[in-house]
Amino acid sequence: QSVLTQPPSVSGAPGQRVTISCTGSSSNMGAPYDVQWYQQLPGRAPKLLIYGNNNRPSGVPDRISGSKSGTSASLAITGLQAEDEADYYCQSYDRSLSGSVFGGGTKVTVL
Amino acid sequence: QVQLVESGGGVVQPGGSLRLSCAASGFTFRNWGMHWVRQAPGKGLEWVAVIWFDGNNKYYVDSVKGRFTISRDNSKNTLHLQMNSLRAEDTAVYYCTRGIAANGYYFDYWGQGTLVTVSS
Secondary structure, eight states: OOSBBOOSEEEEOTTOOEEEEEEOOTTTTTTTOOOEEEEEOTTSOOEEEEBTTTBOOTTOOTTEEEEEETTEEEEEEOSOOGGGOEEEEEEEEETTTTEEEEBOOEEEEEO | OOEEEEEOOEEEOTTOOEEEEEEEESSOGGGSEEEEEEEOTTSOEEEEEEEOTTSOOEEEOGGGTTTEEEEEETTTTEEEEEEOSOOGGGOEEEEEEEEEESSSEEEEEEOOOEEEEEOO
């Protein structure tokens, strides 16, 4: 049972928009600590996708965006492409646990 | 460019020990907090431990407290994870990550991971 809650899977056709939700609590995202998002391609290490709720590292396309409100956050991917097929994880800090916490991960499938 | 290369994984019996290492390059290692994050086969990510830039502060996830020890050698740009009293549930790929402290912290660079298998 992960501290942050994500849907197990989402899917969409090429070119469509998909969103992934991440729900936390008052001890993490509501504290309010920032939320990050990571993309993990099959057999690869995770890669930072969004930091500080809505900031993209250099090289991440602007069709990927993040938002946060209270104890919830979401990741949006517009213009879905085959290369977006991966697992996505949200992450924050939890003051009750004194450590970082992750969501359980969401598998994005491009139909 | 930033590189993190883990080593030391392998197969170990329950109750055994293993020491993981992470060789860092491409940045000033002594200025950065470093973390270990693990991923059990087919499962999600789990943060394991952090060590501050100077090694003076260390924090662990509850499930490894008293069994794992994180350390660093800033003269050799190396991060370590000493794992004792290993259990089957410690089986995972262990990633070395660089941490950024900013309203919590996050992980901007990851190594390729090293697999630890605890089995008799």
